[in-house]
Amino acid sequence: MLKVHHLEQSRSHRVLWLLEWLELEYEVVTYPRDAKTMLAPESLRQVHPLGKSPVLEDGDLVIAESGAIVDYVMARYGEHRWVEPTVGSHEWLNQRYWLHYAEGSLMPLLVMTLVFRTVPKKMPWWLKPIAKGICQGVQQQFLQPQIQRHGEFIESHLARFDGQFAAQWPTPADIQMSFAVQAMAARDSRSNAPSIRAFLQKVEADPAWQRVVARVGPLSLLGD
Ligand SMILES: N[C@@H](CCC(=O)N[C@@H](CS)C(=O)NCC(=O)O)C(=O)O
Structure with missing residues (x-):
């Protein structure tokens, strides 16, 4: 199953929106922000070296960078709801x-x-x-x-x-x-x-x- 490493109040909301829109099943692992620094906890670095959110896991793929995640999910799972426009249009x-x-x-x-x-x-x-x-x-x-x-x-x-x-x-x-x-x-x-x-x-x-x-x-x- 897809797994989203979700930092609270962050860019990963939009990845969750995409997964919901495509009606995909997924697991969410939520990370709290540090109350003082507002940064992500160290544990997120065990998922990806930069320790930023969102990160999406799909089988043995670990995908960071929300644009890359959106691209990946649309291409791999999006065809029932979204048609890629003709290149160059x-x-x-x-x-x-x-x-x-x-x-x-x-x-x-x-x-x-x-x-x-x-x-x-x-x-x-x-x-x-x-x-x-x-x-x-x-x-x-x-x-x-x-x-x-x-x-x-x-x-x-x-x-x-x-x-x-x-x-x-x-x-x-x-x-x-x-x-x-x-x-x-x-x-x-x-x-x-x-x-x-x-x-x-x-x-x-x-x-x-x-x-x-x-x-x-x-x-x-x-x-x-
Ligand atoms: N360009 C990256 C930015 C990732 C990023 O900076 N995420 C923020 C959350 S909005 C984060 O993890 N901040 C916590 C920190 O820097 O410790 C993306 O779009 O995924």
């Missing part, structure tokens, strides 16, 4: 583009924002004001304008597709982008534009997503 490009964009372009900016918000809190008291000044400067001058530009780009794309990333629903692109858009909306209220909101509502209204919530609890990403 606009629909194919949409799905491939957003599948890779989620972790390749958007998530690094959101992770950097989290890091620059956290760094001053970890400094000794005498260094805090300097660290805070530098970190706020990086956020204001580099990260926020970038995130705003990405938010506008996502909003205009979603507006063309009625609140989803491609013509079908959900596609690997929507599944991969769900966590990234949820994280962006949690950290930057300006990304609360109408089509982004419509996408988030569509995810939450999806029966497969609701089964995930019933099984492992809601995804509550913190704004800070």
Whole structure:
């Protein structure tokens, strides 16, 4: 049986959503985050050397990296619900583009924002004001304008597709982008534009997503 190594409040929610949507049977091994650092426990490193979640086990395959997991599951188990678009079509490009964009372009900016918000809190008291000044400067001058530009780009794309990333629903692109858009909306209220909101509502209204919530609890990403 498929086994998902699931870190609470993490990217693995979207893998669970995919498995529920495909109505596959799977086991979930849940890992709590460290209350202080919010990092994954050491035990996750026994599953994969990087100790990150999600990790999917299927027989002797151990698959890390959520985009690779989504690709694998769709190709291996998805054909009863999803037809891969013709290579080179606009629909194919949409799905491939957003599948890779989620972790390749958007998530690094959101992770950097989290890091620059956290760094001053970890400094000794005498260094805090300097660290805070530098970190706020990086956020204001580099990260926020970038995130705003990405938010506008996502909003205009979603507006063309009625609140989803491609013509079908959900596609690997929507599944991969769900966590990234949820994280962006949690950290930057300006990304609360109408089509982004419509996408988030569509995810939450999806029966497969609701089964995930019933099984492992809601995804509550913190704004800070
Ligand atoms: N690009 C990877 C990122 C994996 C990742 O960073 N996962 C986070 C959870 S959202 C994690 O495991 N964090 C815990 C830690 O770094 O200790 C993917 O998409 O799978």
